[in-house]
Amino acid sequence: MTMVKLTDYPVETTALSTGGPSEPLRQGFGRGLVAAGERNAQVVALCADLTDSTSMRGFAERFPERFIEVGVAEQNLVTVAAGLALAGFIPFTASYAAFSPGRNWEQIKTTASLNRQPVKIVGAHAGLVTGLDGATHQMLEDIALMRVIPNMVVLAPGDSREAEKATLALAADDRPGYIRLAREATPLFSQPEAPFEIGPAYQLTIGHDVTVVSTGAMTPEALHAADLLTDQNIAVEVIHCPTIKPLDLDTIWASAKRTRRVVTVEEGQIIGGLGSAVAEGLSEVHPVPIKRLGVRDRFGQTGQPQELWNAYELSAPHLARQIGAFVRQPR
Amino acid sequence: MTTLSETELSQLRQTANRLRQHTVAMLAAAQSGHAAGPLGMAEIMTALYFSVMRHDPKRPDWSERDVFFLSNGHTAPVLYAALAEAGYFPLSELGSLRRFGSRLQGHPERGALPGLESTSGPLGEGLSQAAGYAYALKYLQAAPRRFCYVVMGDGELNEGNVWEAAMFASKYGLGQLIGLVDRNYIQIDGGTEQVMPLDDLAAKWRAFGWHTLEIDGNDVAQVVAACRAAQAVRSRPSVIIAHTVPGAGVDFMEYDYRWHGKAPNREEAEQALAQLSQEEARL
Numbered sequence: 001m002t003m004v005k006l007t008d009y010p011v012e013t014t015a016l017s018t019g020g021p022s023e024p025l026r027q028g029f030g031r032g033l034v035a036a037g038e039r040n041a042q043v044v045a046l047c048a049d050l051t052d053s054t055s056m057r058g059f060a061e062r063f064p065e066r067f068i069e070v071g072v073a074e075q076n077l078v079t080v081a082a083g084l085a086l087a088g089f090i091p092f093t094a095s096y097a098a099f100s101p102g103r104n105w106e107q108i109k110t111t112a113s114l115n116r117q118p119v120k121i122v123g124a125h126a127g128l129v130t131g132l133d134g135a136t137h138q139m140l141e142d143i144a145l146m147r148v149i150p151n152m153v154v155l156a157p158g159d160s161r162e163a164e165k166a167t168l169a170l171a172a173d174d175r176p177g178y179i180r181l182a183r184e185a186t187p188l189f190s191q192p193e194a195p196f197e198i199g200p201a202y203q204l205t206i207g208h209d210v211t212v213v214s215t216g217a218m219t220p221e222a223l224h225a226a227d228l229l230t231d232q233n234i235a236v237e238v239i240h241c242p243t244i245k246p247l248d249l250d251t252i253w254a255s256a257k258r259t260r261r262v263v264t265v266e267e268g269q270i271i272g273g274l275g276s277a278v279a280e281g282l283s284e285v286h287p288v289p290i291k292r293l294g295v296r297d298r299f300g301q302t303g304q305p306q307e308l309w310n311a312y313e314l315s316a317p318h319l320a321r322q323i324g325a326f327v328r329q330p331r
Numbered sequence: 332m333t334t335l336s337e338t339e340l341s342q343l344r345q346t347a348n349r350l351r352q353h354t355v356a357m358l359a360a361a362q363s364g365h366a367a368g369p370l371g372m373a374e375i376m377t378a379l380y381f382s383v384m385r386h387d388p389k390r391p392d393w394s395e396r397d398v399f400f401l402s403n404g405h406t407a408p409v410l411y412a413a414l415a416e417a418g419y420f421p422l423s424e425l426g427s428l429r430r431f432g433s434r435l436q437g438h439p440e441r442g443a444l445p446g447l448e449s450t451s452g453p454l455g456e457g458l459s460q461a462a463g464y465a466y467a468l469k470y471l472q473a474a475p476r477r478f479c480y481v482v483m484g485d486g487e488l489n490e491g492n493v494w495e496a497a498m499f500a501s502k503y504g505l506g507q508l509i510g511l512v513d514r515n516y517i518q519i520d521g522g523t524e525q526v527m528p529l530d531d532l533a534a535k536w537r538a539f540g541w542h543t544l545e546i547d548g549n550d551v552a553q554v555v556a557a558c559r560a561a562q563a564v565r566s567r568p569s570v571i572i573a574h575t576v577p578g579a580g581v582d583f584m585e586y587d588y589r590w591h592g593k594a595p596n597r598e599e600a601e602q603a604l605a606q607l608s609q610e611e612a613r614l
Contacts, residue, residue: 004352009360009426049520071489071527072454132363132429134437136452303431
């Protein structure tokens with residue numbers, strides 16, 4: 001009596017439709033970490049039982065004596081790292097963002113940041129696209145959590161090339177820092193030789209109708225949306241913001257004072273995220289109408305990458321529709 | 332203590348086999364998820380849902396029910412299979428695991444499906460919740476007939492949260508709390524004793540004041556007997572260290588940590604189902 005037949009269990013999968021070359025952010029991080037380890041013998045890496053999926057395997061194999069496996073223990077992960085930093089090392093700690101900084105926020109605040117130690121928090125699998133794991137593993141609050149901590153650098157690179165450069169920049173920076181990574185392959189839009197520094201926002205297109213400030217892997221979607229909007233005679237100025245803290249308000253304002261409209265785009269909660277940071281910053285000095293696009297105060301859910309970006313209205317056509325509607329609103 | 336009849340035992344073994352078949356097929360349909368843990372836990376889930384626990388699939392919120400927490404939420408497929416086989420929801424829904432819009436989320440989410448008492452996935456959070464519930468049963472609700480069961484993976488015992496709960500439950504003598512550790516000696520990065528050694532695990536639990544049992548967790552009769560023995564100890568919490576084979580029932584998955592976080596492809600699933608239905612024919 002065979003109860004279970006595979007034919008009753010069909011497969012349905014769809015990947016993100018990227019078009020051009022693409023790579024997961026985490027792979028750029030993995031390369032950057034090895035390079036940082038080669039440049040500086042004080043760089044050490046710690047992982048909480050996710051060595052392959054956080055892309056720490058390369059470092060672990062290249063520098064086995066500088067790689068530490070702490071097991072499934074995120075609080076221990078960052079506090080051991082703080083101890084290593086106090087002893088003079090530059091520790092990179094990796095887990096999924098849902099667990100680090102999701103679980104160990106107070107330890108990060110006290111032992112890394114208040115202690116003024118260069119502990120680096122690597123949050124892998126952030127955002128909605130986490131391989132069907134569902135709400136528990138979809139970290140949408142990490143930007144909010146990390147940017148409220150004094151001294152903390154918060155980075156959300158836009159593609160794997162930038163993730164590699166951001167990792168090297170973090171290793172050379174004496175502050176505690178957070179770097180947000182994602183699981184799925186996303187488009188490469190930055191040039192291999194493009195400079196990267198902690199701090200600046202980068203203007204990617206020129207347009208006079210609206211400023212779109214985006215971060216992480218939302219930037220290629222925003223660029224695609226800007227293309228779609230040129231058909232409607234809407235010229236979009238896309239500003240890519242890989243550093244969320246400290247935020248480059250000067251660059252954002254230089255654009256916003258011409259366009260008089262700002263849209264923010266992020267794969268996370270708009271409460272407390274990049275949209276909040278931009279709104280808070282601009283409203284104090286140069287108030288302009290702002291539309292925040294991202295996850296609107298709800299949890300994630302199981303789904304294929306494209307299904308999720310569609311359902312949460314974050315894929316390029318959804319962004320274009322919302323940006324277009326915002327531009328057409330009477331001022 | 333009641334002993335299981337041969338007929339009952341045979342039915343339980345067949346149920347465990349079906350849970351394995353469902354698990355393989357669900358993972359093959361999702362092409363995502365975890366294989367080794369759920370397969371190894373089939374007898375544990377069978378014993379709990381088909382012999383040990385007082386529950387009523389038609390009344391998931393029955394006020395006299397025993398309460399179940401799955402702390403290692405990534406083993407959700409075998410819980411979903413058990414809930415469906417028990418009648419909480421239709422078996423035909425199992426194929427929707429990890430689909431957009433499905434009630435079978437990648438990790439269990441309270442409210443998504445009937446019978447899910449709590450949300451899990453992030454590790455090490457089940458024992459505390461079960462302890463909180465057991466505290467309420469003992470001290471606040473005077474409900475001595477109800478028990479709280481919690482299944483934990485061994486890898487998640489790396490989390491400090493587990494040992495905070497272990498001290499708490501011991502302090503308050505939570506005899507209605509029964510923990511089961513799926514001791515399969517693997518986690519994502521490798522063997523548990525390489526990643527973060529846990530042995531002597533029984534000695535650790537005993538040192539924390541727990542009534543501690545060790546069994547073969549792939550022998551459903553032993554799981555049932557251990558739960559009954561745990562129920563009889565009312566002065567302190569019990570933990571059953573259930574030694575299991577990761578990937579049990581599928582020879583190419585057994586004992587291999589690389590199957591912790593992986594789903595079989597269609598060909599591997601066909602092969603696994605063939606092995607499991609051969610075993611079913613022998614039962």
